Amino acid sequence: MPLRLTGVMLLFFVSLSLHAQTDSLNSMQEYRIRQGLPNFFAKLKSGGPLTIAYFGGSITAASGGWRDQSVKWFQQQYPQAQIKQINAGVGGTGSDLGVFRLRRDVLSQQPDLVFVEFAVNDGGPYVHQTMEGIVRQIWKANPSTDICFVYTVAGNMLPVLQQGQLWPTMLAMEHIAQHYGIPSVQLGMQVLALLKEGKLVFQGKPDQYPDKLVFSGDNIHPNTTTGHRLYTEALVRAMQQLRNNDQPFKHPLIDPYTKDNWEDAQLVAVKDLPRTGQWIDLSNTNDSVAVQFRQRFPLLVKATQPGSSLQIRFNGRLAGLYDLVGPGCGQYDVTIDGQAAKSYPRFDRHAVYYRSHYFFLPLLDAGPHTINLEVSAKKLDKMAILKTGDNQPGNLDKYKEDACYAGWLLLLGSLTNQNK
Known part of the structure; x- marks a missing residue:
């Protein structure tokens, strides 16, 4: 899409x-x-x-x-x-x-x-x-x-x-x-x-x-x-x-077209990041959502308690999250380097079912940064959001939970000491 x-x-x-x-x-x-x-x-x-x-x-x-x-x-x-x-x-x-x-x-x-x-x-x-x-x-x-x-x-x-x-x-x-x-x-x-x-x-x-x-x-x-x-x-x-050209050669890695290209992009397992609050490790469980996405997220965690958080300390220029959006999802409140928090909803007008999704935080100056992703206490008006789409809500019970899932950290840079 x-x-x-x-x-x-x-x-x-x-x-x-x-x-x-x-x-x-x-x-x-x-x-x-x-x-x-x-x-x-x-x-x-x-x-x-x-x-x-x-x-x-x-x-x-x-x-x-x-x-x-x-x-x-x-x-x-x-x-x-x-x-x-x-x-x-x-x-x-x-x-x-x-x-x-x-x-x-x-x-x-x-x-x-x-x-x-x-x-x-x-x-x-x-x-x-x-x-x-x-x-x-x-x-x-x-x-x-x-x-x-x-x-x-x-x-x-x-x-x-x-x-x-x-x-x-x-x-x-x-x-x-x-x-x-x-x-x-x-x-x-x-x-x-x-x-x-x-x-x-x-x-x-x-x-x-x-x-x-x-x-x-x-x-x-x-x-x-x-x-x-x-x-x-x-x-x-x-x-x-x-196919007329079949003479093998090694492709030279010439000077880049853009010096700020994303060749240093990497996935980091969120399961290994410091966490506070009540996070459930869904790896190797029979949780229906985890089973559905196990190939994409073999290491998946979930939190429903507001205030539960993930902490990221890294040296680089960009961070994001590869996660899930769905009927039982809420939103993250994210702070970067101690600035005012911004909300990132994990629910949208298509969220009558679960699907993998991702979001990026703002591009930063290269250097050390600290990010906190916290399960928000603010409630989303899920029915109002769904009305902006074309899908019927179905069973309303599946919308009661306000969970945040996390599978992979998306990182341009490298993690620093997570215990400071």
């Missing part, structure tokens, strides 16, 4: 759009080969074994979609190769969370190729920094790992894309791709062509348009047999060109 534009995000889009008017990369091309995927194709042609990581949002995570379809194509083209895939798609998230979870979700499994798909969900002011952080983390871990950026499309992008120009997040990613010689594939070119010819409807129900292709039902997520198929066909066309 695309991120809602805040004032900062809007400023990013405006400034990047103005820059795009003279940017040589700001044109729709189905693929840009650059340095290609030589290590991947050399290993593929030799029979592997090899691993492909698909790193993105819900469009990548979708079962039976372009991820599964493209793996099947590789297997058909190279039947002697042993191909394993990593599904590292997390719905509703962009490269800002991706750069933190990359090591755990992708690099720990030593991929030979990483497809990176975040253009639809990205929209904050740090796309250059987060995408570059992803690239540099990958090549620091293994300079022989190949990378390919892929761009999916959403309905809100159409007015820009139909002018032959890139959506601002795509253009930011192209800056990084060009700097590092990374190939990129625009998966939506054929979608736009068919839309222009009147042969495709971007959003609708298939039975309402029997003589046309219906791309999606919600203006974002492609239907498996139409939208995802068109995405796969675009990727295949690009791969047929990219």
Whole structure:
């Protein structure tokens, strides 16, 4: 789901759009080969074994979609190769969370190729920094790992894309791709062509348009047999060109495009942080919420008592929390370096069910900082919040609790002595 534009995000889009008017990369091309995927194709042609990581949002995570379809194509083209895939798609998230979870979700499994798909969900002011952080983390871990950026499309992008120009997040990613010689594939070119010819409807129900292709039902997520198929066909066309380069080499980690990139992003288990009050360790329990999210949060803690807190002392510039939002959630009161507390609700208009979520605290000057995340005593008007959405509340009992969950600390920097 695309991120809602805040004032900062809007400023990013405006400034990047103005820059795009003279940017040589700001044109729709189905693929840009650059340095290609030589290590991947050399290993593929030799029979592997090899691993492909698909790193993105819900469009990548979708079962039976372009991820599964493209793996099947590789297997058909190279039947002697042993191909394993990593599904590292997390719905509703962009490269800002991706750069933190990359090591755990992708690099720990030593991929030979990483497809990176975040253009639809990205929209904050740090796309250059987060995408570059992803690239540099990958090549620091293994300079022989190949990378390919892929761009999916959403309905809100159409007015820009139909002018032959890139959506601002795509253009930011192209800056990084060009700097590092990374190939990129625009998966939506054929979608736009068919839309222009009147042969495709971007959003609708298939039975309402029997003589046309219906791309999606919600203006974002492609239907498996139409939208995802068109995405796969675009990727295949690009791969047929990219496979001509199969001379292996190690990717050099050149000077960064942005000196403040997020290559130092890391996940820290919240379970290991100092805590006050009553926190429940849900690891290895049968708690229904913990079981549902155990793969994402193997170390999950929960507190319902107001005043229970987590303390973070670190040397760096940014901290955030990777946690849960849901019907039984309340909010955190957060203080940074002793300043006035600010509330961070862990409930929203979609919170009729539990889902993983995350939030960042304000970017700070690099240096030592102390942060306190406290379970708030302030009650949220959950029914009023739900009325701003489209979901029915259902059983009201599930909203009675005002808990805060915590799984991972998101950190640009490093922890300092937590016992001071």
